[in-house]
Amino acid sequence: MITPQVQQAYDAAKEIYAKHGIDTDKILEKLKEINISMHCWQGDDVRGFLNQEQELTGGISVTGNYPGAARTPEELRQDLEKAYSLIPGKHKLNLHAIYADTEEKIDLDQIEPHHYTKWVEWAKEQGIGLDFNPTCFSHPNSEDGFTLSHPNKEIRNFWIEHCKRARKVGEYFGKELGQPCVTNVWIPDGYKDTPVDRLTPRKRLEEALDEVFKEEIDQKYNLDAVESKLFGIGSESYVVGSHEFYMGYALTRNKLLCLDAGHFHPTEVVSNKLSAISLFNKGILLHVSRPVRWDSDHVILLDDELQEIARELVVNDLLKKTYIGLDFFDASINRIAAWVIGMRNMIKALLKAYLEPSEQLRELELKGDFTARLALREEFKTYPFGAIWDYYCALNGVPVREEWLHEVRDYEQNILKERNKNQKSLIENR
Known part of the structure; x- marks a missing residue:
């Protein structure tokens, strides 16, 4: 389920990436393959x-x-x-x-x-x-x-x-x-x-x-x-x-x-x-x-x-x-x-x-503009990648951010610990 907060964050990030010709919707389709x-x-x-x-x-x-x-x-x-x-x-x-x-x-x-x-x-x-x-x-x-x-x-x-x-x-x-x-x-x-x-x-x-x-x-x-x-x-x-x-x-x-x-x-x-x-x-x-x-x-x-x-x-x-x-x-x-x-x-x-502007970076490299190449790569490290990732997870029906850990903990309590108890019981009864 895509919550309003996830959708809003995605829309804002999508706009920022679009300024560099990066289509986030198309990228998520590629990623899915x-x-x-x-x-x-x-x-x-x-x-x-x-x-x-x-x-x-x-x-x-x-x-x-x-x-x-x-x-x-x-x-x-x-x-x-x-x-x-x-x-x-x-x-x-x-x-x-x-x-x-x-x-x-x-x-x-x-x-x-x-x-x-x-x-x-x-x-x-x-x-x-x-x-x-x-x-x-x-x-x-x-x-x-x-x-x-x-x-x-x-x-x-x-x-x-x-x-x-x-x-x-x-x-x-x-x-x-x-x-x-x-x-x-x-x-x-x-x-x-x-x-x-x-x-x-x-x-x-x-x-x-x-x-x-x-x-x-x-x-x-x-x-x-x-x-x-x-x-x-x-x-x-x-x-x-x-x-x-x-x-x-x-x-x-x-x-x-x-x-x-x-x-x-x-x-x-x-x-x-x-x-x-x-x-x-x-x-x-x-x-x-x-x-x-x-x-x-x-x-x-x-x-x-x-x-x-x-x-x-x-x-x-x-x-x-x-x-x-x-x-x-x-x-x-x-x-x-x-x-x-x-x-x-x-x-x-x-x-x-x-989500990197690879074509733009390639052109800068060919021109020998290594200053702009370095500057752009460094700036993109703080671009809102996380908002795109959260949206992709929600789009695929899996937990957003660390919410998945709660499910693992529940599974551990209900399945894995019982499995471990059964193993100990088997050993003790041998």
């Missing part, structure tokens, strides 16, 4: 449902023990629905292979589309698309830090088979839901200390990926992506799948290149890479996260880098070839709130980028 892939693993601390007792490995570490983590696919879907109800627009869900909803006892090299049927049925009900990821971590076959580049051929073949099957699941999602599924391959492979041979593991990885992608799948159903990392816990000195490796692989194999905002050196920023890569690559998968020193997966803030990423996508018209997903996990705060904060911030950043 952008779907962001929300990651399922924030809801249960990357445990999944295939083997919930397995210890997290592969550099994956979740801190905190906030009450109410989802324990079943039904609980996770319930939490996801609550989060989506507080986020404007229609989006996607990003699933990892370990989130199969099945009573069968299967291993990762046995997954099939029918193990995810309930997710597809739910996605249809919600009117959203699905993305997918093979899970190449937290498994006995990854305990020594290697998967697709493993020196043991038997173990390497296990992971090749898993990734092949993941692509078939992605194809199934695309066919059923009428929009392509982005299936992203990330592996933790690497050494804690300096290796003697950096080349041979990369040769094995190249050969393994070629085998994974051997079968042609129609890109209207499934899009393949590969993701790099600078270092991780247990691979501080050497990561097989480096940025240079995957950039070369993506370019020569016509794959999407995944850039995770937390997977680079602290002095590097993803925003500065987007335009360069866009000139040569078929497309980009963007994992939006927030690095803090050596940890790459904090809830995203509406900070300078997030806004710069959004500006690059909007100003350079890169949204047509960029797939945006979130990737963070924080168990120290309410998990649903983490989703909502991250998703709303990503949308806010895109809206702020659309």
Whole structure:
């Protein structure tokens, strides 16, 4: 519901932006067309449902023990629905292979589309698309830090088979839901200390990926992506799948290149890479996260880098070839709130980028008038963006400003705390 106060503030802001030729109504229509892939693993601390007792490995570490983590696919879907109800627009869900909803006892090299049927049925009900990821971590076959580049051929073949099957699941999602599924391959492979041979593991990885992608799948159903990392816990000195490796692989194999905002050196920023890569690559998968020193997966803030990423996508018209997903996990705060904060911030950043006079700024830059360029960009930081955001939320039937937090608190009292009590009761009765 759009209240008179929200409407009045919007009308006043609309007039201010119009003086610079910015049509806020048209921008909100554009914004409505952008779907962001929300990651399922924030809801249960990357445990999944295939083997919930397995210890997290592969550099994956979740801190905190906030009450109410989802324990079943039904609980996770319930939490996801609550989060989506507080986020404007229609989006996607990003699933990892370990989130199969099945009573069968299967291993990762046995997954099939029918193990995810309930997710597809739910996605249809919600009117959203699905993305997918093979899970190449937290498994006995990854305990020594290697998967697709493993020196043991038997173990390497296990992971090749898993990734092949993941692509078939992605194809199934695309066919059923009428929009392509982005299936992203990330592996933790690497050494804690300096290796003697950096080349041979990369040769094995190249050969393994070629085998994974051997079968042609129609890109209207499934899009393949590969993701790099600078270092991780247990691979501080050497990561097989480096940025240079995957950039070369993506370019020569016509794959999407995944850039995770937390997977680079602290002095590097993803925003500065987007335009360069866009000139040569078929497309980009963007994992939006927030690095803090050596940890790459904090809830995203509406900070300078997030806004710069959004500006690059909007100003350079890169949204047509960029797939945006979130990737963070924080168990120290309410998990649903983490989703909502991250998703709303990503949308806010895109809206702020659309509300800048980009053509005017581009002209000033070409003229060499850097004084006016700087002055105008700084002044626009205090333009009434918030009034446009509030109106967009109201227009989409989601809470305006921090009102969403009240709904999360109610959900926590009525659902999450009861869930936690039931869990304690189960433990005590064992």
